[in-house]
Every structure is written in C-alpha cells, then in structure tokens.
Amino acid sequence: MPKVYVPHPKYPTVSITGSRCELKCDYCRGLVLRTMVQIESPDRLLSFCKRLKERGGIGCLLSGGFNKEGKLPFEPYIETIRCVKKELDLMLSIHPGILNKDEAVQLRDSGIDIAEFYVILSDNVLRNVMHTKPNKDDVLKALDIIYTYGPRYVSPHITVGSDYGKISWEYEAIDALRDYDPYVLIFLILVPIEGTPMAHVKPPSISDLVNLFATARKKLENTELALGCMRVRGKYTQTLESELMRKGLVDRITVPYTSIPEPTIHTCCSLPDSVALKYIQK
Template identity: 90%
Template sequence: MCAVPKVYVPHPKYPTVSITGSKCELKCDYCRGLVLRTMVQIESPERFLSFCKRLKERGGIGCLISGGFNKEGRLPFEPYIEAIRCAKRDLGLTFSIHPGILDKDSATQLKDSGIDITEFYVVLSDNVLRNVMHTKLSKDDVLKALDTIYTYGPRYVSPHITVGSDYGKISWEYEAIDVLRDYDPYVLIFLILVPIEGTPMAHVKPPSINDLVNLFATARKKLENTELVLGCMRVRGKYTQTLESELIQKGLVDRVAVPYTSIPGPIIEACCSLPDSMRKYK
C-alpha cells in the first residue's frame, strides 16, 4: 500500500450531522451521547434539506449522517429517506451514514435513497454490546447485519473497529479482522478509545501504542487489498503523534484522518472512508 498515507480533513466540506440532535437511547459507557454535541444538530427532514442546500452553496461535497442509536442498536433514519433522496438527486452531494444494525429492507432502503457509503461498526463482543453499549444484541446479530449490508446495502461498505471499547482492552478486535477477510473491504477504519469527561470511561487509559501497532500489523498481513485507516477518533497530542509516526514508519497505515503530524501530499476534504474514485483534493 502507500508509503506515504493519504490525508483526509472533512471539515468544512464534509461535516457530520446528527439526525437525532443530542438524543441517544443507548448512552454507551465511552460516549454517553456527548459526542453528538460536536455534530451539526439536525432534527427534521426539512432542516436536513435546508442544511444540504447551504452546504452545496458553500462548496461542500457531502456529509456523514450520524446520530444517536435506539435500543435496537440502529439509527432511526427512516423519516429522512425521502429528504436524502431529494438532496442526492437535486444537489449531487455525497452521503455516508452510520446506520447501525440493518435488516434486508432497511439496507435496501438506504441503497435506493442514494446513500453512497455505509459506515458499519463491527463489534464482536457480547460483553461490549450488552454491558458497554447497553443493547440486547449479540455478536451473531452484528455478523448477520454485516452480511446483510454487503448483500443489500449501498455500493461501498466501510467497516469500523472501535479499538479499546472494552474499557481500554484489546481482544475481540482481532476476531473482527479475521471476519472481514471474507468481505475484502476497500478500507478498514480504526477508531481509538478517547476517554471523555462525564462518562464511565473518563479515566480509562487508551490502548498502548505498541498494542495498536501490533493490531495494524495483523490487519496489514490478513487484509492485503484493504487500505488501513487511522480514523479521526483518537486522543490528540503526543499520543497520536507517536502513533502516527510509528504506523507511517512501518508502512501500516494508508489513510490518516485529521493528522497531528505533518504528512506531505494533497489534502482530501472529505470523510476518510471516501472511495478513491469519488475523492477531491484541496
């Protein structure tokens, strides 16, 4: 893969919007819904369309549709389907979405609406799903949803692994890499636990640099055709500076979102999951 990773800086041309405002029914231990406050707050299809029109007028290229999940572990996006379809048709924007668990009908619905990229969290730990994320899901439910999304959903599927979501420990993440070998993803995005004040994980140490490098090395070995991505969720400062340097020096990362260190080359003003065929440079 790339000797020098590609750089992705989504703001301001590819913002993240929460279609549930600040509401989330799960209140995961590592977030408690606080991350939603950093997103553009959208609470109706009409406001979503207005936002998309303003985004287009300002030179934006698209947005990541996110928000709080319900108790079933999914984003309640159904009221927005027609608005997404209209924005896609009339404005030509690129849309990615964090939908959560999908069945055949909802995956097909997303595809038909014009969503370009499905950002799917691959969580293969019953403990994390039930005791950290507070769902009634099992890892078998996640595996079934993953297969459903690849079979019936939008063209591009971007698997995400939130490393350290089990109170800083790394374990099930290796199984997730093994599972993804069957799908040969174009990218695999690693998000790293960020201790957030006001959550039960506020004082949990994120995974060590050495453990993260080993995880990336395993992914590189097992997913030869996949671009490995250091996503935007990670502790900033010396931690990420060291992590970025280690991964780059060892050739273990192909894309870096919002880098802390200086990386030569063009800046892609979009989400780090954007397929190469759709990218635009600054």
C-alpha cells in the first residue's frame, strides 16, 4: 500500500510573494497563490515559523509567484531561512525554479532541506503557457546544477497536462531524470481553474496517466512515485488512485480520496523516508 501524506496543518505551504506572480501561467493565473499562507517579508516569515513551531508544526514549503526568468525570488529571505533552521529546527522545502550555480549554493548553505524542482521540458509550455524566458535546455541545465550544488535533497516534479491537457513532453522528463536516480518523483496533474484560460480543459485521461506512471516505474526502478496534491478531486482522483494502487504504480499519495489503511505522515510527500517517517501518526 502507498504511504499517506497529509501536510496541513503541520507542513503548510507559504507564498513568499503574497498573491504576486509575474508569469500568470495559463493554468493558474496566480489564483493558486491565494490558497497559500500569504507572507511578503522576511520578518513575517520568521514570525509565522515561530508560531508554527509553537503549535507543533514540522516545517513548511516555501513557494510563491515566479519571475520572468522562471525563478522564485527567494534572496531577501536567505538570512531568515538560515535563522529558522538554526533556531527553530523546522524542515524547510522550496520551489526554487530555474537557478544558476551561485543561487543553488546559496540555498544549500542557508540550510534548506529540499528543493522541489519542476522538470518542464517543453519550449511551447515554457513560452506560451507559462510565459517564461528560459527554454527546456535552460531547465535541463538548472536540473543538473541543483543536483550538483543545491540542497541535500531534490524532489523533481512533473506537472502533467500543462499543455492544455495533452501529455507529450512528460515522457522526455522521465528520461532526463534517469541520470539522477531520484529518491522520489512527484506527479502533479492539471486542475482546470475558473478564471484561467484552461478553465474548461479536460485533465488527462486515467488511462494516459496510468501509462505515464508505468513508464516511470519501468525507467526509474529505484524511485518512489508520488501522486501529489494537485489533481482534480472526486470520482476522477478516486478512479486514478484505485488504478495506480491496483497496478502497483504509486508509492506515495498526498491527501488520498480513497481510504487507505496506512499511518498518516503529516508532511509534504517530497520528504525522504529518513526524515518523514519520524512524523507518522499511527
């Protein structure tokens, strides 16, 4: 049976840019940021983390809106991150975006535990859906940089169906990850959101998703496959979860719709077992 992850409330997601995002991707338009804890200054992040620690929190995911270079503007928060790690000993993960070597080293030296990296290998998606300047070669270069110079743990993410519901480049992303033997690969699946250009796009079919997971299982033999928190709820995810479990294609599920008789881990599904299994609630 897959491991069960329920991050809220002990491992919340924080937007360090508030509701601001320069990209306005066609599948989000910045609306997802409204579901996160809104933090817009280093002092407020430190105060939030202190309260989180007092409430028995485990850590948090630092996210937010990206700039046109496809990066989360985290530099003003580096000293605060270092302080949180040293004084509060919370787990910290981050959606950094596309980094250069100096930025990757900066994140590692700050004490960030996990870099959650989006592996998007489609020039069309990067330019016409996400509206970023980098191309897929820049993403591949940044992937290598973050594995070589970044935080100790890297959890690659694939946003499936971001090309208006179609699956294509995702297979190339799986191939690219074979060189890094990741401990986990997290699949996020398009959720049509009202108020965006993709509001009425159908998410990928269950059969296409099962085929994608099966390919990842075959090509990444040592990698745990995770069904992340971004996916359409209801019958769609119930059917998907059931099919993936029946075929033995999923090792981690975040906030499962299906009842799974396993202990709950109150963290992001990106944490390595050596860390996450400390936080099992039986």
